[in-house]
Amino acid sequence: MAYLIALDDGHGLGPKPTLGKRTPNISGVGVIYENQFNRAVVNYLDTELKRCGFRTILVAPTDVDTPLSTRIATANRAKADAYISCHYNAGGGAGVETFYHTGSSRGRRLATCIHNQVTKGTPQKNRGLKSGNHLWVIRKTNMPATLIEFGFMDDPGLVEAKRMIDPAFQKECAVETAKGICEYFGVSYSTSSSSASSTSMPSSYPGSLIRKGSRGEYVKMIQRALGGLSVDGIFGPKTQNAVKVFQRKNGLSVDGIVGPLTWNKLFP
Ligand SMILES: [Zn+2]
Structure with missing residues (x-):
């Protein structure tokens, strides 16, 4: 049977966006909430993975900030083969960093495959692979798990922050993550036949x-x-x-x- 991938878009938007998880006020743009980016990437990733023959389960499919314990239990109950958590960082740095459990060699390989693709295929700086032993979604999940911080919401100059609502960037993050997942499982990545034009198609979500x-x-x-x-x-x-x-x-x-x-x- 096809591999099952659990997809986790960090935090939530409704009824109120998760406090603190947002950009500063960007002139001409306003505030961007972290979950706006996370959920957009997970939606694109869902499409990418299904096209490549995977099954997926969204562990936080609604607007509300689903508790971590629920997300983890959903993935464990479904016996997912991998757990992918999508986030955007804060703290004033810049770049992408990818977390895994140091006690899991499979988790490390999954994180490595994804991290290498994301740093190669996006403009983000490379902050490296990091121990995620302190992260619940990595510690409590039964399958190889990784958490990707694709960039910073409060980077100097807010260059990465502004990319959060760029559909082309969101999609690129999803495409590179899908390539990494394919590599980990030894599945060949199949390109979308309309990938060149799909981000500008009027039917794709405008990003905000x-x-x-x-x-x-x-x-x-x-x-x-x-x-x-x-x-x-x-x-x-x-x-x-x-x-x-x-x-x-x-x-x-x-x-x-x-x-x-x-x-x-x-x-x-
Ligand atoms: Zn986050």
Whole structure:
């Protein structure tokens, strides 16, 4: 049977984003929450891995910040073959670092395969492999596990911080991680036939939350997809209500905000 990969997008967005896990206020952009990046990468990674023949399980599929114990139990119960946790760092440094358990040679190899691909294929600086023995998702999971901090939310100049909402960068992180996972399992990585154009396709998630007060083409697309609304490109109370109804019908958390999960249900 195909290998099963547990995918963990660190932290959460709803009903309130995880406190402290965000960028400083970036001029012209605002605040970016860590989970916006983590969940986007996990969504892309999910697609990449399935195309390469893996099965996946999302251990935190909703907007809420799922407790670590739940994430770990979900992966252990499903007997996943590997556990991949996606994060973005804070503390004022720069670059990507990848964690593994020093008592697990398979965990180290998994982390090494992914880290080498990510540092080769993205513009991020290389901070190296690190012991993750203190990290719950690495210590308490039964399978080889790794946690990747793809960059810093508060790097000097906020260069890496701004990349968090760049769909091309999010996708690149997912592609490189998928290549590393393929290498670890000895599975050949198959390229997406439309990979060159897919990040600019209008149906792919724009990379930041669309909510009350948002305006523009993406809002028009949402209004058209929901139906029964005037397509004016202005996200007002009527659009918000229609989003909530749609979320309730589709088993999503009902916050009236279009994030990646709602977007992907609207534009499958
Ligand atoms: Zn984090």
